[in-house]
Amino acid sequence: MRVRFWGTRGSIGVSLTANDIRDKLAQALVQASGKTFASFEEAHAYATAELDFATTHTFGGHTPCVELEPGGDEYFVCDMGSGARPFGVHVLAKQAKKPATVNIFQSHVHWDHIMGFPFFGPSYVPGTKIRIHGCHEPLEQAFRLQQAAPCFPVEFDQLMASIEFVTLVPGQAYEISGVKVTPHLQLHSGDSYGYRFEKDGKIVVYTTDSEHKLENRQEAESFANFFRNADVVIFDAMYALADAISVKADWGHSSNIVGVELCQMARAKHLVLFHHEPANDDETLSGLLKEAQRFEELTRGDHALEVSAAYDGMEIDL
Amino acid sequence: MDVHDRRYANAMVLQVGGRLDQETCDGFRPQLAGYVDRAARDQCALVLDFGGLEYVSSAGLRCLLVASRQMKAAKGRILVAGMQPMVAEIFAISHFDMLFEVSPTVREALSAVSAEAAAAYPG
Numbered sequence: 001m002r003v004r005f006w007g008t009r010g011s012i013g014v015s016l017t018a019n020d021i022r023d024k025l026a027q028a029l030v031q032a033s034g035k036t037f038a039s040f041e042e043a044h045a046y047a048t049a050e051l052d053f054a055t056t057h058t059f060g061g062h063t064p065c066v067e068l069e070p071g072g073d074e075y076f077v078c079d080m081g082s083g084a085r086p087f088g089v090h091v092l093a094k095q096a097k098k099p100a101t102v103n104i105f106q107s108h109v110h111w112d113h114i115m116g117f118p119f120f121g122p123s124y125v126p127g128t129k130i131r132i133h134g135c136h137e138p139l140e141q142a143f144r145l146q147q148a149a150p151c152f153p154v155e156f157d158q159l160m161a162s163i164e165f166v167t168l169v170p171g172q173a174y175e176i177s178g179v180k181v182t183p184h185l186q187l188h189s190g191d192s193y194g195y196r197f198e199k200d201g202k203i204v205v206y207t208t209d210s211e212h213k214l215e216n217r218q219e220a221e222s223f224a225n226f227f228r229n230a231d232v233v234i235f236d237a238m239y240a241l242a243d244a245i246s247v248k249a250d251w252g253h254s255s256n257i258v259g260v261e262l263c264q265m266a267r268a269k270h271l272v273l274f275h276h277e278p279a280n281d282d283e284t285l286s287g288l289l290k291e292a293q294r295f296e297e298l299t300r301g302d303h304a305l306e307v308s309a310a311y312d313g314m315e316i317d318l
Numbered sequence: 319m320d321v322h323d324r325r326y327a328n329a330m331v332l333q334v335g336g337r338l339d340q341e342t343c344d345g346f347r348p349q350l351a352g353y354v355d356r357a358a359r360d361q362c363a364l365v366l367d368f369g370g371l372e373y374v375s376s377a378g379l380r381c382l383l384v385a386s387r388q389m390k391a392a393k394g395r396i397l398v399a400g401m402q403p404m405v406a407e408i409f410a411i412s413h414f415d416m417l418f419e420v421s422p423t424v425r426e427a428l429s430a431v432s433a434e435a436a437a438a439y440p441g
Contacts, residue, residue, distance in 0.1 A: 214377040215347075217340055242413035245380050257376050257412050291411040298404055298411075299373075 001202040001318045002069040003232055006090075007062030007083020008310040010208075010238050010253070010275035011112050014061035020281075027055050054282040060312025062086070063112040064208060064275060066234060070199040074177045075102040078195060078206040078234075083312065084116025092121045099127030103176060105183075106134035107208050108192040109142035117143060118152050128161035133168050133176070135183050135193045140165040168193075184226045186210035187219075188252035196226060202318045203230040205268075208275045210236050211252045212262070214245065220262065227266035231318045234310065235259040237273035240288060256292035256307075263305050264296070270316070271296075273309040285309055319346055320370065323353060327434035330362045331424060335370025338378030346378075350385045358392035363431040367424050369400035379414055386417065395419075399427035 007013075016024075028051055037043035047056045065083030067090075068076040075091060077084070091100050100122050107113055122128045132139065143165075147156040156163075168174060170185040170193055180198040185191060187210060194207035205227050213219055227233050238244070238253035245255075256273055263271045273292060276285055289309040296305050308314075319342050320335035332353055338346060357364040366382075368374075374382075382398075389396040399421040401409060409415045421427035429436040 214380045215340075215343060220340065240413040241376055241379065242383075242417050245376075245383055246417060255376075255412075261376055295408065295411050298407060299375075 001071070001197075001199055001204065001231075003204055003234070003316040003318070004067040004069065005065075005083075005310045005312060005314040006067060006077075006087040007065035007079075007081040007116070008059060008274055008276055008312055008314075009061050009063050009081075009278055010236070011063070012278050013063050013082045013112075014278045016058050016061075024055055031055070052286065054286040057311065058282050059276055059285050059309065061278075062312050063115060064107070065116055066206060066274075068179075068197055068204055070179045070197070072178055073101065075100060076105070076177075076179065076197070077102065078105045079107055079113045079208070080104060080115075080117040080120065081113050082116045082119075085119040085121075087116075088119065088121035088123075092125070095122075099125060099129070101129040101177075102131070104130065104132045105181070105195050105206070106132060106136070106139060107186075107194065107206070108188060108190060109134070109136055109139060110190070110209070111146070113209070114142055114146060118147050118154065123159045123161045123163065126160040130161050130163045131166050132163065133166045133181075135168050135170050135185075136191070137167075139167065182226075184223075187213065192252070194226060196230070203232075204318070205230045205233045207233065208236040209252055210254060211244075211250070212254050212258050214258065220265065223262050224265035227262060227268050230263075230266065230268040232270045232272060232316055233259070233263050233266070233268045234272045234274045235263070236275045237288070237292070237309075238275050238277045240291070256288050257295055260292055260296045260299070260305065260307065264299065264301070264303065267303050268305065270306040270308065272316070273307070276309075321346070321349055325362070326428055326436075326438040327432060328362050329365055329428050329431045329435035330357045330360070331365045331367050331428070331439075333367045333370060335372075337373040338371060338381065339373060339375035340377040343377045343381045347381045347384060350381060351388060354385050354388045354392070354394070354396070358389060358394040361394075363395040363397060363435075364389065365397045365399055365424060365427045365431065367400050368398060368405055369402070369424070371402065371405050374405055374408055376412070379408075379412055382414070383417065395431070397421060397427045397430065399424045
């Protein structure tokens with residue numbers, strides 16, 4: 001199974017500005033001061049090995065869209081944030097004019113999680129089959145509304161793909177094109193749902209837009225069971241803990257620290273911090289990642305947990 | 319958890335020992351609320367002496383946040399002092415050092431409260 005991140009930012013898309021790129025370049029030049037590079041490859045190797053992520057990369061700015069490749073011909077993707085546009089380009093290129101079958105799993109229908117669908121190329125290709133799975137009653141209504149006049153020039157009914165909405169029941173396991181999928185209710189304004197995907201002994205949990213009330217032991221145990229032994233947990237870590245439980249309490253999001261604790265309880269193998277706060281720059285996000293990694297190290301028992309931060313374009317092979 | 323209080327002029331020092339996590343925070347939360355009430359009523363600052371605190375989890379930190387809010391509502395003051403390195407690091411990692419007044423030692427916390435409280439402290 002492979003996981004590919006097309007959109008990792010929460011709430012609203014962001015982009016580096018011209019000044020941001022100039023500053024990163026200047027930072028890299030300062031760090032490389034005195035060195036000479038005979039070729040692009042040499043400079044590239046130096047940047048990869050010696051410079052930190054926040055200098056040479058960006059976490060990216062598309063809103064949530066995460067592809068799973070479980071094997072087989074059908075596509076699996078969580079959420080249709082703005083990352084759905086490049087994901088659609090990828091699908092069209094890979095299919096080489098052959099219509100695709102795409103299984104979409106919606107955590108919920110807040111705008112940052114559906115805004116990419118009108119720009120999802122395969123939905124304009126006749127013969128494409130799209131199944132949009134979710135647990136919310138107004139799932140179809142939300143997708144139709146954002147394409148209704150005057151918000152968008154192409155009405156939902158004008159899309160050429162065959163689009164089906166499939167309502168799932170939280171807590172119930174489904175076999176969908178060879179993948180076991182279990183949705184789980186989460187705390188978020190209007191509710192959200194996480195998904196546990198299991199195929200060939202590999203487990204991926206997608207759990208975003210989910211707040212955790214720390215004093216509720218039952219809730220923590222329920223999530224630990226949902227994450228149990230997962231190979232990868234893609235976790236809403238929008239804020240630092242102090243923010244998540246003080247000024248941003250009841251905003252429906254969680255923190256890097258709670259992600260580590262729940263994954264430790266669940267004996268998950270790899271925590272991926274996700275749904276990054278749009279106000280956080282690359283350096284701040286790198287800081288939150290380092291803090292989560294250090295917290296894991298400080299609190300580690302007999303089970304080590306890998307901790308990463310998702311970025312647009314990141315791939316994880318299981 | 320071990321909890322003991324001592325009074326030094328206009329400061330109440332609460333010594334807290336053990337682990338503050340999901341297992342212990344249900345018992346500790348009302349206990350701490352009682353001390354906050356008392357300190358506020360007596361117009362004392364509350365100094366949490368964490369010298370004996372071995373570990374604090376996110377659930378434990380939330381207990382502290384609830385106490386801080388309660389104290390703020392009573393227009394009182396709450397300080398944290400003497401944390402062991404690991405607990406101090408968890409405070410920093412979770413950005414709780416931005417929510418609380420933190421002092422390396424109880425004496426320094428008492429000095430921040432008043433000269434009388436620092437003078438009354440034997441340690």
